[in-house]
Amino acid sequence: MLDTSKFQVELKLFAIRLPRELCKAASDLLHGYMLDKPRTKPITKDPTSEKNRYIILSEKVQDPDLSDIPSEKIDELKKLFKVEVFPYSVTLGYSHWGADHVLRQILPPGTEAPSSFETIGHIAHMNINDELLPYKDVIAKVIYDKNYPKIQTVVNKVGCITNEFRVPKFEVLAGKADMTTEIKQFGATFKLDYGLVYWNSRLEHEHIRLVSQFKEGETICDMFAGIGPFVIPAAKKGCLVYANDLNPYSVRYLRINAKINNVEDCVKTYNMDARKFIAQLMVVPTCETQCASTEVRKGKNMRIKASVSVDTKPWEHVDHVIMNLPASALQFIDSFRGLIRRKFWKGSLPWIHCYCFMKLTDTRESILSEAESALKARIQDPVFHMVRSVAPHKDMYCLSFKLPEEACIWEE
Structure with missing residues (x-):
C-alpha cells in the first residue's frame, strides 16, 4: 500500500x-x-x-x-x-510531488524510476522490468494518481508475445478494467480494444512519412493492416485501399474506423492469411459481373468519391503494397513471384514497403539479399529508412523498392 x-x-x-x-x-x-x-x-x-x-x-x-x-x-x-x-x-x-520524485522515495536506492509509459487513449502501457515487479502495484498507483484524468487505466505487459496476432497480454494494475479506447492521429480517429489488437503510438511519424508518399487516386494494398493506421489516412487522402489482417478483431475495428472517418467506401477489408489475400487480389475474374465487386460505391465523402476511379481493379494496377509486420514480413516477399498477369496489367509495377528488424548481426546487405532470394530477382535502387530503435542492437527499418518485373510477371 x-x-x-x-x-x-x-x-x-x-x-x-x-x-x-x-x-x-x-x-x-x-x-x-x-x-x-x-x-x-x-x-x-x-x-x-x-x-x-x-x-x-x-x-x-x-x-x-x-x-x-x-x-x-x-x-x-x-x-x-x-x-x-x-x-x-x-x-x-x-x-x-511528481511521479519521478514519489517513485524515487519508494523504490530501492539505485533503481531507475519507471515513470515513462506509452499512452493509448486513456490507457498507460508500462513495461515494468523483472527487478521492479514486486513494486508494480505501487508504481501503477503513482502513475494513475499523477496522470488522472488523462490516464484512467494502467496496464503492464505479461510475458512474451506468443499468439499469431502479435498482441501482447496485459494485466490491469490500476484504474478501470476498460481496454476500449480512442486515439487521434494524423487527422483521423481510431477506436480499438487494446487487449485484442495491436497498436503502437510510437509509429505515428512513420505512418505520416509513408502515407505522404501516396497520391490521391492511387491504389494501396496493406497486407498486415491492423486497425488501419496506414489505411485510414491513405483513404482520407483519396486512395482506394485493399486492407487485410489475420486478426478478426483488427478487421472489425478497421471497419469501425473506416466508418468513423467517413472512408468506408474507399476501404475494402479482408480477414485472411496475407499470402492468400495478395493472391486473391490478383486473380482475374472470368466475367464482368465478378468485376463489379471491386467498384467503389457512392459515398458520403465527395472528395474521396471523386478522386478514386470506379474502374480501378487490383489485377490491373496497384501503386503501393505495405508489409508492416517487421518480425516476419520478409518471409512473405516470395508471395509476389509470378503474381501479375502481363496481358491485364496497366502502368508501372508497385512499390513494396517491407518492414523488418535489423539486429546486431544483420546488415542492409543481408536484409536485401534475403528479399532478393525470396523474389529470385535483383532489386534495383532499394531504399532503407530507419524507423526507430526497438531495443539495444535492434532497430526497425522500412525497405522500399519497385517490384522487379522478372520476379512478378506471369507470361502467357
Missing part, C-alpha cells in the same frame, strides 16, 4: 506582504528568489485583506532582513511599497 502521509513536508519560509496591483513588478524583481515547487503558487492571497497579496520566498532566503537577495533589488522594492517580511509555513503533500 502507498502511504501518502510519508510525502508530507512542512517548509519554514518567509513571505512579503504587498498591494495586489504591484505583484507583477515585485515578482519580476524577485525572480529566482520566490518559492518554486510543483503545484504551488508563489503568490497567494492575504487572508486579512483583499487588497493585499503575499509573495512567498524560496528556501534560499534564510534571513528576515532579506540579506540573501541582492540589495539593489530590495532598494527597488522599497521604492514601490513598504516591505513587510514575516514567517510563512508551506505544507507540501503527496499531491504536490
Whole structure:
C-alpha cells in the first residue's frame, strides 16, 4: 500500500506582504528568489485583506532582513511599497510531488524510476522490468494518481508475445478494467480494444512519412493492416485501399474506423492469411459481373468519391503494397513471384514497403539479399529508412523498392 502521509513536508519560509496591483513588478524583481515547487503558487492571497497579496520566498532566503537577495533589488522594492517580511509555513503533500520524485522515495536506492509509459487513449502501457515487479502495484498507483484524468487505466505487459496476432497480454494494475479506447492521429480517429489488437503510438511519424508518399487516386494494398493506421489516412487522402489482417478483431475495428472517418467506401477489408489475400487480389475474374465487386460505391465523402476511379481493379494496377509486420514480413516477399498477369496489367509495377528488424548481426546487405532470394530477382535502387530503435542492437527499418518485373510477371 502507498502511504501518502510519508510525502508530507512542512517548509519554514518567509513571505512579503504587498498591494495586489504591484505583484507583477515585485515578482519580476524577485525572480529566482520566490518559492518554486510543483503545484504551488508563489503568490497567494492575504487572508486579512483583499487588497493585499503575499509573495512567498524560496528556501534560499534564510534571513528576515532579506540579506540573501541582492540589495539593489530590495532598494527597488522599497521604492514601490513598504516591505513587510514575516514567517510563512508551506505544507507540501503527496499531491504536490511528481511521479519521478514519489517513485524515487519508494523504490530501492539505485533503481531507475519507471515513470515513462506509452499512452493509448486513456490507457498507460508500462513495461515494468523483472527487478521492479514486486513494486508494480505501487508504481501503477503513482502513475494513475499523477496522470488522472488523462490516464484512467494502467496496464503492464505479461510475458512474451506468443499468439499469431502479435498482441501482447496485459494485466490491469490500476484504474478501470476498460481496454476500449480512442486515439487521434494524423487527422483521423481510431477506436480499438487494446487487449485484442495491436497498436503502437510510437509509429505515428512513420505512418505520416509513408502515407505522404501516396497520391490521391492511387491504389494501396496493406497486407498486415491492423486497425488501419496506414489505411485510414491513405483513404482520407483519396486512395482506394485493399486492407487485410489475420486478426478478426483488427478487421472489425478497421471497419469501425473506416466508418468513423467517413472512408468506408474507399476501404475494402479482408480477414485472411496475407499470402492468400495478395493472391486473391490478383486473380482475374472470368466475367464482368465478378468485376463489379471491386467498384467503389457512392459515398458520403465527395472528395474521396471523386478522386478514386470506379474502374480501378487490383489485377490491373496497384501503386503501393505495405508489409508492416517487421518480425516476419520478409518471409512473405516470395508471395509476389509470378503474381501479375502481363496481358491485364496497366502502368508501372508497385512499390513494396517491407518492414523488418535489423539486429546486431544483420546488415542492409543481408536484409536485401534475403528479399532478393525470396523474389529470385535483383532489386534495383532499394531504399532503407530507419524507423526507430526497438531495443539495444535492434532497430526497425522500412525497405522500399519497385517490384522487379522478372520476379512478378506471369507470361502467357
